[in-house]
Amino acid sequence: MITSPRLQIFAAISAIVVGVVGAALIASMFGAAAERILTVFFITLVGVVGIGIYSGNSGILSFGHVAFMGIGAYVSALLTLPAQLKVATLPKLPDWLATTEMGLLPATVIAMGVTALVALLVGAAIGRLEGSAATISTLGLLIIVHGVIIGWRDVTRGAQSFFGVPRETGIWAAVIGVILALVLARLYRDSRSGLRLRAGRENAIAATAVGVNIPRERLISFVLAGAVMALAGALLGHFLGAFSPKKFFFNDTFLLLAMLIVGGMTTITGAVTGAVVITLVTEFLRRLEGGFSIAGFDVPSVFGTTQIGIGLIILYAMFRKADGLAGLKEWEERVFPKRPPSGSAPALQEVHVSDSLTASNMTMQFGGLVAVNDVSLTLTPGEILGLIGPNGSGKTTLLNMLSGVLRPSKGAAIRGQNKLNGVPAHKIVEHGIARTFQNIRLFPDLSVHQNVLVAALSTHGGEDADSRARAALARLNVAQLAGESAGTLSYGDQRRVEIARALACRPSLLFLDEPAAGMNRLETDALMDTLRGLTRDLGIGILLVDHDLTLINQLCDRIIVLNEGRLIAEGTPDDIRQDPAVIEAYLGRGKPGKKTKPKNRDEPGPATELAG
Amino acid sequence: MRKLLLSTTIAATLAALPAVADTLRVGVATAQTGALAYADVPVSVGMHLAVDEINAAGGIGGKVTIELIEKDVRSDAAQTSIATQELVDQGVSVIVLPCDSDPALAAIGVISSAQIPAISTCASSPTLPMIGGEYMFSNFPGDNVQATVSAQWAWDQGHRSAYIIYSPDTQYTTMPLYFAEVFEKLGGAMAGQATNTIGQQDFSAIATTVAALDPQPDVIMTSAYEPDFPSMIKALRAAGVTGQIIGSDGIDSPTTFSLGDVAEGLVFTTAGHPTPGSSLETFNTAYEAARGESPETVFSAVGYDLIKVLEAAVLAVDGSTEPTALRDAIANLENVQGATSLITYKGTDGMPVRQVSLIRVKDGDRELLGQPSPDAALIPAPRMQ
Numbered sequence: 001m002i003t004s005p006r007l008q009i010f011a012a013i014s015a016i017v018v019g020v021v022g023a024a025l026i027a028s029m030f031g032a033a034a035e036r037i038l039t040v041f042f043i044t045l046v047g048v049v050g051i052g053i054y055s056g057n058s059g060i061l062s063f064g065h066v067a068f069m070g071i072g073a074y075v076s077a078l079l080t081l082p083a084q085l086k087v088a089t090l091p092k093l094p095d096w097l098a099t100t101e102m103g104l105l106p107a108t109v110i111a112m113g114v115t116a117l118v119a120l121l122v123g124a125a126i127g128r129l130e131g132s133a134a135t136i137s138t139l140g141l142l143i144i145v146h147g148v149i150i151g152w153r154d155v156t157r158g159a160q161s162f163f164g165v166p167r168e169t170g171i172w173a174a175v176i177g178v179i180l181a182l183v184l185a186r187l188y189r190d191s192r193s194g195l196r197l198r199a200g201r202e203n204a205i206a207a208t209a210v211g212v213n214i215p216r217e218r219l220i221s222f223v224l225a226g227a228v229m230a231l232a233g234a235l236l237g238h239f240l241g242a243f244s245p246k247k248f249f250f251n252d253t254f255l256l257l258a259m260l261i262v263g264g265m266t267t268i269t270g271a272v273t274g275a276v277v278i279t280l281v282t283e284f285l286r287r288l289e290g291g292f293s294i295a296g297f298d299v300p301s302v303f304g305t306t307q308i309g310i311g312l313i314i315l316y317a318m319f320r321k322a323d324g325l326a327g328l329k330e331w332e333e334r335v336f337p338k339r340p341p342s343g344s345a346p347a348l349q350e351v352h353v354s355d356s357l358t359a360s361n362m363t364m365q366f367g368g369l370v371a372v373n374d375v376s377l378t379l380t381p382g383e384i385l386g387l388i389g390p391n392g393s394g395k396t397t398l399l400n401m402l403s404g405v406l407r408p409s410k411g412a413a414i415r416g417q418n419k420l421n422g423v424p425a426h427k428i429v430e431h432g433i434a435r436t437f438q439n440i441r442l443f444p445d446l447s448v449h450q451n452v453l454v455a456a457l458s459t460h461g462g463e464d465a466d467s468r469a470r471a472a473l474a475r476l477n478v479a480q481l482a483g484e485s486a487g488t489l490s491y492g493d494q495r496r497v498e499i500a501r502a503l504a505c506r507p508s509l510l511f512l513d514e515p516a517a518g519m520n521r522l523e524t525d526a527l528m529d530t531l532r533g534l535t536r537d538l539g540i541g542i543l544l545v546d547h548d549l550t551l552i553n554q555l556c557d558r559i560i561v562l563n564e565g566r567l568i569a570e571g572t573p574d575d576i577r578q579d580p581a582v583i584e585a586y587l588g589r590g591k592p593g594k595k596t597k598p599k600n601r602d603e604p605g606p607a608t609e610l611a612g
Numbered sequence: 613m614r615k616l617l618l619s620t621t622i623a624a625t626l627a628a629l630p631a632v633a634d635t636l637r638v639g640v641a642t643a644q645t646g647a648l649a650y651a652d653v654p655v656s657v658g659m660h661l662a663v664d665e666i667n668a669a670g671g672i673g674g675k676v677t678i679e680l681i682e683k684d685v686r687s688d689a690a691q692t693s694i695a696t697q698e699l700v701d702q703g704v705s706v707i708v709l710p711c712d713s714d715p716a717l718a719a720i721g722v723i724s725s726a727q728i729p730a731i732s733t734c735a736s737s738p739t740l741p742m743i744g745g746e747y748m749f750s751n752f753p754g755d756n757v758q759a760t761v762s763a764q765w766a767w768d769q770g771h772r773s774a775y776i777i778y779s780p781d782t783q784y785t786t787m788p789l790y791f792a793e794v795f796e797k798l799g800g801a802m803a804g805q806a807t808n809t810i811g812q813q814d815f816s817a818i819a820t821t822v823a824a825l826d827p828q829p830d831v832i833m834t835s836a837y838e839p840d841f842p843s844m845i846k847a848l849r850a851a852g853v854t855g856q857i858i859g860s861d862g863i864d865s866p867t868t869f870s871l872g873d874v875a876e877g878l879v880f881t882t883a884g885h886p887t888p889g890s891s892l893e894t895f896n897t898a899y900e901a902a903r904g905e906s907p908e909t910v911f912s913a914v915g916y917d918l919i920k921v922l923e924a925a926v927l928a929v930d931g932s933t934e935p936t937a938l939r940d941a942i943a944n945l946e947n948v949q950g951a952t953s954l955i956t957y958k959g960t961d962g963m964p965v966r967q968v969s970l971i972r973v974k975d976g977d978r979e980l981l982g983q984p985s986p987d988a989a990l991i992p993a994p995r996m997q
Contacts, residue, residue, distance in 0.1 A: 033701035040694070088743070089996055150781075150809075159781035159810060161689040161714040164743075167721050240693040242718030247690040 001462075003453060004190040004338070011332040012268070016182045024175045035171045041279050042174035043235045046181040047252075048259045048271045050228035053185050054221045056265040057194050059201030060131075063253055064122075064138030065229045067145035068115050070248030072230025073237035074149060074156055076111035077165040080104060080238065085164040092154035104168040108234040112227040119226025123219045130204075142253060149245040156245070163242035169235045177235050181228050186268045186330075192457050193220045195446075198266075199454040202443035205405060209437075210505055211429040211458035255282075258310050262317040264324025266445070273326045278310060285309040328445045328485075338449060338483045345474030346467040351539040353432055353508040355416030356380040357402070362411035364397050364565075371397040373565040374411070381508045381541040384531065386556035386573075388549065390585055393562040395545045396438050399511050402543075403435045404428035429459050434507035436498040438514050438545075444487025448478060448497050451486045456504040465504075472504040473497075476530065491518040496527075503534070509541045510534065516548050524548060528555055553577070561585065634671070636678045636926055636933045639699030639707040642733055643715070646687025647810070650838055650865055651711040651911045655733040656682070658915025658951070659708070661902055666919065672926045676933065678919065685710055689718035700726040705933040706922060711911075713737035713783045716744070723747045729939035731921070734883075734914050736861065737783035738994035741962025747939055749962040751918050751955075752861070755783070755835070756994060758881040759790035760986040761968045762833065762858050765879070767798040771830035771856060775803045775822055777844065778834065781810040786997035787835035787860055793992045795831075803829035808840065815844045819851035829855050837862030842871055849874045866908045869976050878973045883910050883917075884952030885969040885980045895951035910952065917950030921957075924948040953983075963994070 002009055020042070027038040051065045078086075078093075083101045086093060126137040150159045188194045197217040200207040204214055237243055255278070263274020285306045317325065357379045364372040372394040379385050387395050400406040402413055404425040413420040415431045423431065434455075443451050452472050456465035473479040476496040481489060486497055495515055502510055512531075516524045528551060534540045546552055552559060553573040561569040561576060563585040569576055576582055640659070642652040663678045671677035681704060683695040692710060696719040699707055707723060709716040711734040723730045724745050731749040732740060738754040766774065774795050776788035792802050803825055806818045822832065832855050836844055841863050848857065859868075859880035868875055886893040892913055899907045907913065925941035926933065943962070948955045953967035970981040 031701075033698070036697060036701070091996075153780055160783065161717045163689070163717040163720060165721075167725075236690075240690050240718070241721035242689050242693050244689040244714065244718075246688055 001192055002187060002190050003192060003195050003450070003457070004333075005336065007336050008330070008332045008338075009187070009190065011336060012186050012330060013183055015332070016186070016268075017179055020175055020179050020182070024171050027171065037283065039169065039171050039174040039239055041275065042171075042178040043169070043232055043239060044256070044259070044279065045178050045272065045275045046232035046235065047229060047256045048263075048275050049181050049185040049268060050225050050232055051256055052225075052260055052265060052268070052271045053188055053228060054218075054225035055260065056267070056271070057189060057197045057201065057221050058218050060134045060138075060218075061257070061265075062138040062225075063135065063257070064141035064145075065225055066248050066253040066256065067142045068119055068226040068229035069233035069236070069252070070145060070149060070245065071115045071118055072108075072111045072233030073243060073248065074162065074233075075114050075230070076104070076107040076234035077162060077237045077243075078155065079107035079110060080166050080168070081164060082166070089164065090155065090157065097155075104166070104173065104234070104238055108231060111234045112230040115230035115233075116223050116227040119223045120219070123222035123226075127215045127218050127222065142249065146245055146249050149248075159245060161242050161244050162237075165237050165241050165243075167238060167241040169239035174235055174239070177231055181231060182268060182272075184224070184228065185271070188221065188224060189268065189330075192462065193217050195450060195454050196458055197221055198446060199443045199451075202445055203441045206437065206441035206443065206501075207454070208425045209403060209405070209429065209435055210455035210501060211426050212454065213424075213426045255310065258314050260324075262313055262324060264326035264328065266323075266328055267326055267330045269329075269331045270324045270326035274324065277325065278313060281309055281313060282306050338447065340480050340482045341470055345479060346471045348468075348471045348475055348503065348538055349506060350537070351381050351432075351506075351508040353381055353416075355432075355508075357413065357415050357420075357433070357509055357541075359402060359413040360411055362398060362401055362413070363409050364394070364401055364406060365409040370565050372401065372408075372562075375562065375565075375567045376411075377560055377567075377570075379509055379541050379543050382535055382539045383557045384535055384542045384544055384555050386552040386559035387543060387545045387562065388547075388552055388559060388576075389562035389568075392564075393585075394565040395562055396513055397565075398562065399435065399513055399543070399545060403433060403511055426458075429505050429507070432508035433511065434502035434505040434509075435511035436495070436502055436513055436515060438517070440491075440494045440498055442486040442494055442498055442501070444485065446486060447482065448473070448484050448486050448489070449482040451497055452501045452504045455501045456506075459505040468504050468506060472500040475503060475534075476500040477526075492520075492523045495519065499530075507540065509543065511543045511545075513545045514547065515544070516546055516551050524551055527551075531555060634676060636672065636676050636706070636922065637702070637704045638678060638680050638922065639696070639702065639704035640680050640682040641685050641692055641695035641699060641707060641709060641719070642682070643687040643710045643712075644682075644684035648687040648711050648715070651734055651862075651909075654907065654909050654911040655711060655915035655918070657903070658899075658907075658912035658917075659919050660915075661899060661912070662916045662919035662923075664902075665898070666923060672923050673931055676926055676931050678922070685715060687712075687715065689715045692716070693718040693722060696722045696730075700728060704728065705935050706730070706938055708733060708918065709735070711735055713740035716740055716748070720744050720748065726935075727939075728935040729942055731918055731942075733918060734861075734911060735784070736787075738963045739783055739996050741960075742994050743996070744962070746943070746962075749942055749957065750964060751914060751921065752964075753881070753883055753966045753968045754963045754994070755787040755860075756790045756992045757986060758860055758968055759787050760794050760991045761970060761984055762860075762879070762881050763791050763794035763798065763800075764984070764986060764990065765970055765981065766795065766831045766833075766856065766858060767800060769856070771800070773801045773803045773827070773829045774831040774833055775825070775829035775855075776805045776833050777808060777818060777836065778805070779808050779810050779812075779836065779840075780997065783997060784862065785810065785835050785837075788833050789997055790992045791833045791858075794990055797990060808836065808844070810836075810840060812840060813843055815840075815847035816851070818844070819847035819853065822848060822853050823851035828853070831856045831858055833858040835860040835862060838865060838867055842867060845871065845874050845878070861910070864910050864971070869973060869978070872976070875973045876975075879981065880971055881968050882971055883914055883966065883969065885910075885971060885978065885983065887980060891949060891951055891953070913951035917952055917955060920950045921945060921948055921955060 027034040055062045086098050149156045196212045200214040259274035259278045264270025360376045362375045401408045453469040456468040478496050559576045561582050568581045569579040667677045685692040685695050692715040707730040709732040713735040716732040716735050729747050734752045736752040736755045741748045778788040779785035861882040864882040884892045895913050928941040929937045945957045956965040969983050972979045
């Protein structure tokens with residue numbers, strides 16, 4: 001399923017087909033040399049979008065995908081190489097392979113399949129690594145594959161040239177290849193898997209909390225990218241007619257990554273832009289390499305100008321346009337932005353679950369520090385439970401344990417009949433628990449609609465995802481912002497979008513970590529109304545952490561209080577207001593009674609916060 | 613109608629004339645950077661020297677000037693294929709390929725379909741023209757011929773056991789396998805063999821293995837070149853190996869003569885030696901006059917040879933620069949006087965018959981041991997290694 005508007009996809013695919021075919025027709029008017037330059041460009045572009053499918057969507061820079069290009073080239077070439085030549089140059093090939101001789105198309109398809117299989121194995125092994133470890137592991141992949149190609153002499157001729165490959169990649173084979181790769185990459189970007197992966201790239205913890213299984217989505221894109229790289233390799237091998245392992249090593253990795261980074265990793269528009277810019281510049285510089293004369297002044301041959309030129313472009317791009325020349329959006333997303341939905345939004349469904357969440361003896365130890373110590377609580381759908389305590393008392397840690405972000409050192413959380421302790425973080429939401437975060441964790445470069453949609457798509461099997469997303473946006477009164485990038489919103493709007501995203505998961509329990517932080521009184525009051533409505537109308541249970549005690553006191557049915565990791569009080573707002581332990585925790589020892597009398601709650605000031 | 617007839621006749625007459633051009637466009641796709649630059653860069657210098665000399669005299673036969681169109685292939689197979697194709701697109705008459713059969717092989721498809729003759733600057737693997745087809749030529753004594761010369765010399769010196777170190781990474785670095793074949797044919801015994809990878813910096817394991825042999829081999833033969841060879845010979849000598857070391861043309865470079873004591877007594881085969889009155893001595897003098905320094909390796913002279921071969925081919929077809937005519941002309945050249953020796957293509961499959969010189973390093977300088985013509989019956993048949 002494609003998650004973006006049909007108009008955008010239609011515009012993108014039309015532009016790809018028209019652009020590629022048009023370029024090929026123009027080149028064919030300029031003769032064979034121009035066709036060949038364009039063929040190389042198209043093949044390069046397949047490689048660039050191939051890396052982009054993985055690196056752009058996952059945010060993990062991959063140095064390793066050129067290795068898949070190599071595998072694709074060798075596998076396909078072994079299948080198309082004339083049998084006679086195979087016998088002469090690769091005498092130790094097994095018989096079935098030595099006598100196989102097929103056309104470019106079946107060989108390419110097989111090469112893509114084989115490479116996808118290799119990518120599946122590799123991806124499963126390194127897919128769980130994060131950040132620079134993930135990037136470095138792809139570098140390892142490149143080096144290992146290079147080593148295997150060199151070492152497997154009987155099949156690959158080792159470091160020597162693999163030659164005699166039929167030169168069957170003409171301009172039209174390249175046209176078909178590049179259209180296939182570009183369309184595939186474009187569709188993947190806005191597929192369910194692609195959108196989930198991009199959410200994971202933007203914020204892994206938040207994506208996991210709304211049910212995104214990041215390693216799985218990564219693996220899908222890794223394998224898809226591997227297959228596309230194999231396509232590039234097969235086309236390249238059959239264009240050159242001869243290659244050696246060096247062709248699929250650092251130089252080309254550097255070139256393709258430079259294109260991707262300069263153009264912008266996250267979009268197809270960026271991949272194309274980068275490939276065009278770098279190709280134009282290198283073709284220009286390569287012609288200067290042999291020496292030239294300008295205004296009667298002879299410039300001697302300087303070999304190596306090309307590499308220096310690419311380096312300078314990268315530096316320029318990084319200084320002036322760190323997200324790449326094309327930025328973070330596809331061209332069609334800028335030209336045809338998603339309009340806010342018209343008509344009345346569907347309503348959110350009521351919750352029909354009555355299972356409470358029971359946490360008992362929850363303890364979290366970070367080394368010697370006990371952040372949460374033996375805390376028990378229950379939360380039932382339909383009620384609002386306040387969780388308060390001074391800074392550092394363990395509120396967020398407790399929330400993180402209950403939502404699967406942290407694994408408790410001791411204690412157990414049970415929802416209905418199910419123990420939540422062993423449940424992976426991305427599955428917690430399937431138990432009806434959604435949450436927001438203390439420091440806002442939106443997917444800043446995705447639109448508001450996509451932020452919410454990805455949550456809807458990743459829960460309840462993606463059923464009614466679109467209507468759930470629209471209903472959630474409408475409920476929080478942010479539907480008119482649907483087309484904006486989430487990162488550009490005001491603070492209050494970001495908070496509301498985050499709640500909408502949690503609601504789109506259709507939870508029965510909602511954990512809100514300081515939802516009113518940074519809001520003014522007016523906004524806070526509106527938020528209170530909204531939250532009350534969620535319990536009253538829909539029957540959702542809310543666990544509310546906040547420092548705004550006015551909010552807590554007015555909203556909550558019950559309050560629990562933490563101090564230094566321990567539960568020090570539990571009861572109705574009235575009970576809590578008068579609890580001496582709470583007063584002491586907030587105001588310190590020695591001044592009992594002074595601040596305990598309730599004041600007018602409309603009067604601002606620190607004292608009202610507790611008295612509220 | 614008469615007009616049409618007239619113009620048709622003129623056109624037919626023009627087409628019937630031999631394709632005489634004033635310029636021989638030579639596409640040069642060689643390795644100006646990368647692992648093969650050690651040979652291809654001096655080759656380029658030699659080629660330019662020959663072109664300047666010929667053009668200054670009014671061109672080949674006084675009418676066809678030579679134009680070199682140069683591209684750097686970075687010692688890479690894929691890049692060679694691309695550069696060759698670009699040169700073909702630019703309409704060159706003949707193509708010069710890098711100094712190793714591997715990148716040169718990458719151009720096979722391009723030159724055979726374009727039907728343009730190609731000559732590798734100094735690839736010495738006899739399999740290059742064998743596999744490359746009728747448009748592929750080499751410009752250097754073949755590996756099998758060099759190995760025959762050095763094996764024969766070793767045998768004549770009384771050496772009876774040999775050890776070889778080779779790399780399966782390229783055709784060229786498997787020359788020791790030819791050496792072993794000839795040496796055994798002569799009656800010698802092989803004491804063993806070791807393989808290395810190109811770019812391997814640490815040869816201590818191989819050196820230890822050789823040093824542990826009992827009895828020690830009389831000869832150690834390798835065709836490793838820079839930067840591997842210096843490390844290899846240092847490791848062997850450091851491990852206490854004292855046997856005769858034999859190398860090949862790849863080490864005919866200033867580095868070898870600057871290694872000091874470890875290289876003393878080292879013997880290698882190469883394409884020529886400036887004996888008094890020889891063509892190479894004349895070349896070296898001309899080189900010094902033009903460049904202000906003497907050539908550091910024989911590869912500059914080899915580049916000069918290549919242009920002389922092209923000159924002879926153009927002369928043989930009366931100044932034509934038509935590629936297929938040039939191919940046939942090159943294939944039938946006999947005794948072309950180059951800077952290093954006489955060069956003959958006639959009767960070969962593209963691997964020229966040329967003189968091989970045996971050099972010994974003595975006091976950091978070169979000493980000529982001989983320029984023997986090997987016994988044809990001993991020369992091994994070319995084969996892919």
